[in-house]
Amino acid sequence: MDENKVSVSRILIVDLMGLIADNHLCQLQVNLERAKLKKTAELPCSFENVDVLFYVLPKENQVDLTHLNKISKKSHMKIYLMTEEVSASFIPYLSFPFDGLFSLEFFYRNAQLVINTVYSTGPVLEPAMHHRLAFEIDRRRTVKKPIKQFILKNDKVEGLLKENEQKVLQLLLEGCSNQMIAQKLYFSPSTVSSTISSLLRKMDVQDRTQATVQAIRNGWVESLR
Incomplete structure (x- = not known):
């Protein structure tokens, strides 16, 4: 065995939806060499005999958070695996104590590296996900x-x-009345009224409220916060 590899004896993969194919499981076993690798389709009652646990996340909106709560309380080490690209639906999982968040494809290619990193430096996030998660947060x-x-x-x-x-x-977007618009632009009241009428006609709306709403919906407006 490569001297840089970490020896992990008991690894459990919780795959409730059967998303990991047998051939991938065999390849993982080869990559992890001496580790005792086991896959289960049910959430175990006890994690006492597990050194590292991989929980395979099913598709969005199908994850039972009670499972993750149970794992976080009983397992000393957890690595959550994603089946799809990271999205907003995965943000809540970051509140759980986990050691890694990856796509299955990334894990297939880097299983031993993942385990080495977990043991040496702690929590790990797949590099490709950093930007997307940071943007969403x-x-x-x-x-x-x-x-x-x-x-x-x-x-x-x-x-x-x-x-x-x-x-x-x-x-209008600033909530100004006709009088305020006239004062700010040095327009006569009649000019303001005719300009608003022309604006409403071009936007095909009935009043100033609809005009502001439509402008926002059309993507004409930037929101400053």
Whole structure:
């Protein structure tokens, strides 16, 4: 055995959905050499005789979180395996104490490396997942922040709305009344009214509220938080 390899004697794979084929299991056994590898389709009552446990995550929205709770309380080491690309549905699993999160394909190629890393440096995340998870976590954090201002993306409406109509739509997004728009743009009240009428007609909406909603739905607006 390579001197850089870690000797692990008892490895259990919990594969409730039967997602790991027998040929892959045989290859894992070859890669892990002397380790005692066992696969089960049921969640064990006891984990006392397990050094490393691999829990194969089924498809999105099918994972029984009670299983993960049970494992986190009784198993000293856990590695969760994903069957699909990382998505928002996997974020809740990060709250569990785990030693690794990988795709099955990654694990097939790097089984011994995974175990070595777990024993030497602790928690491991498949490299390809770092950016996606970081992006999703940041997106969720941002969504919770209140919106301070809606900004019209002028390049999105160029050629569709005239310059004055773009300025008026921006002020509608800010919640300005006709009088406020007139004051800010130095327009006469009649100019504001006619510009809004033209804007509503082009956007095929009935009022200013529908105009702001439609602008957001059309992707014309950037939200500043």
